[in-house]
Amino acid sequence: MRFFLVILICFLLGSLISCEKENIATPSNGGLLPTSYISILDSSFSPTVLNISIGASVTFLNSSNAVHTVVSDDSTSFRSTEIAPFQSFYFKKDTIGTIGYHCVEHPNVRGVIVLRP
Numbered sequence: 001m002r003f004f005l006v007i008l009i010c011f012l013l014g015s016l017i018s019c020e021k022e023n024i025a026t027p028s029n030g031g032l033l034p035t036s037y038i039s040i041l042d043s044s045f046s047p048t049v050l051n052i053s054i055g056a057s058v059t060f061l062n063s064s065n066a067v068h069t070v071v072s073d074d075s076t077s078f079r080s081t082e083i084a085p086f087q088s089f090y091f092k093k094d095t096i097g098t099i100g101y102h103c104v105e106h107p108n109v110r111g112v113i114v115l116r117p
Contacts, residue, residue: 035090038111039063040070040083040103045111054115057092066105073100 035057039046042064050058060070062083070089071079077099080089093099096115103109 035059037061040068042066043106044109045103048111049114050111051114051116054096054117055092055094056115057090058113060089062087068106069104070101071104073102077101 036050036052036059038050038058038060040060040062045060052058060080060083062068062085065085067082067084069080069082077093078091078101080091083089093113093115096117099113099115101111101113
């Protein structure tokens with residue numbers, strides 16, 4: 001059991017480290033840790049509301065076995081390509097505000113990012 005847990009942790013860490021560049025919404029996005037994480041689950045995001053400071057980054061980690069695409073409700077703040085299982089999408093925003101977002105494949109799966117000073 002312990003061996004399985006170690007292998008699983010190594011796999012998840014490897015997935016985070018190997019973020020693919022084509023999953024970045026625009027050339028101005030991207031960067032290095034630290035970041036806040038949002039897990040993409042089969043029928044929800046976790047957390048569904050994320051409060052961060054402007055300039056902070058967000059990494060969506062697909063923790064399900066299905067492909068997901070995350071897009072802001074305004075379609076301009078961010079849009080991922082398809083995020084394969086256990087892969088991630090990274091973005092950073094430098095303006096104050098609230099960004100609603102959803103999964104393209106599952107439109108009822110929604111979340112909110114609040115950017116504060």
